[in-house]
Amino acid sequence: MNAGRKKRSPGRTTSAKTSRSTSGAPLSGQCVITREIAVAEGIYAPGHLGELTQIVPFDMVDEVLAECGAVQERLRKLPARVVVYLLLAAALFEECGYPAVWSKLTGALGSLPIPKVTSTALWHARCRLGVRPLHALFDLLRGPASAIRTTGARWAGLLVVAIDGTYLDVPDAPATRAHLGKGSNRFNTAGYPQICLTALVSCGTRAVLDAAFGPRITGETTYGRRLLRSLGPGTIVLLDRGFASNAFLEHTAATGAAFLARLTATRKPSVLRRFADGSFLSRFGELEVRIIECEISIATTAGHHTGVYRLATTPLDYRTHPALELVKLYHERWEVESAYFAIKKTMLGRRDSIALQAARDQVVQAANVIAGTVIDLIGTIGRAVLEHLMPARRLRVSP
Structure with missing residues (x-):
């Protein structure tokens, strides 16, 4: 969907550099790994789906929230946009409660001043958001x-x-x-x-x-x-x-x-x-x-x-x-x-597929949140699937 969509300037972005070394130079026999993560600015940083953010971009979520009248009246620790991404991420980590999903969204953002939130705050944020924004977002993404x-x-x-x-x-x-x-x-x-x-x-x-x-x-x-x-x-x-x-x-x-x-x-x-x-x-x-x-x-x-x-x-x-x-x-x-089997036995039954595991990894790593000039629709998740293709399915028969 949206093949070749041009990237809008994210505007609100920041870079977080992480390293395995706390000193100025690597110790003997060790190497330093430095990574730059481009995410939304400030308290909006936890609002992402890793690589999948390119398919559900910030501007799309913001427009849906505005159309549904669900934009927060005052800036909170949990802005409405962040809550939308939290709920979408919860579908990828179905076995986790909201605090655990929040930890996965923020796991790679340790150098940023991420606000501390409680499970009660996450619950109230979900209730404030309601169902209309998620329904509207589904209607945007489900076709044609x-x-x-x-x-x-x-x-x-x-x-x-x-x-x-x-x-x-x-x-x-x-x-x-x-x-x-x-x-x-x-x-x-x-x-x-x-x-x-x-x-x-x-x-x-x-x-x-x-x-x-x-x-x-x-x-x-x-x-x-x-x-x-x-x-x-x-x-x-x-x-x-x-x-x-x-x-x-x-x-x-x-x-x-x-x-x-x-x-x-x-x-x-x-x-x-x-x-x-x-x-x-x-x-x-x-x-x-x-x-x-x-x-x-x-x-x-x-x-x-x-x-x-x-x-x-x-x-x-x-x-x-x-x-x-x-x-x-x-x-x-x-x-x-x-399709129902995949939903029930993979996502809800806690049986990981390659696509689901790759998507989870991208979320935890906050990887590829901001797209390049043209969105790569295959991306890391797609390549992981193509590299581990399942054999041809056997003919389905049932007594």
């Missing part, structure tokens, strides 16, 4: 989907995306429990409160293009309706059975996007016209769709399993969009599940 050029991200000229939902545990605090509720049975309540997270994901890159969440009781289709704002011509969205109601499919088609949705086994669409590739024309309400029926067999160590799938899609021309190619395409819907 059309910028994705990764090989395999498109099919028949269409950007391939998927919508699906998942559930996440949240802390069992009284206020959270009162808002979200808890799971229950006939004997008692159990487990943690949960939110329902529904996301729009690019299947080629597993990038989250849009998201909506809230109490689990509301359901993923309600949150999915909010994501339709990010669809449009030039995309094809893959949908599971839970999103295949007439109303949801009609609203999806109204965005101009194509869809490929799996139907429930009990649904029996009417046959209006049969095509040469075995698919047939049908109608859901006022919407014309093409129905593809396929039988898929999977052999695993648990035995041989065969299932019948019924798919509905809006591309009606079987010559340009053959049924077999659409069946193969639907397998890509699983990439949204892989």
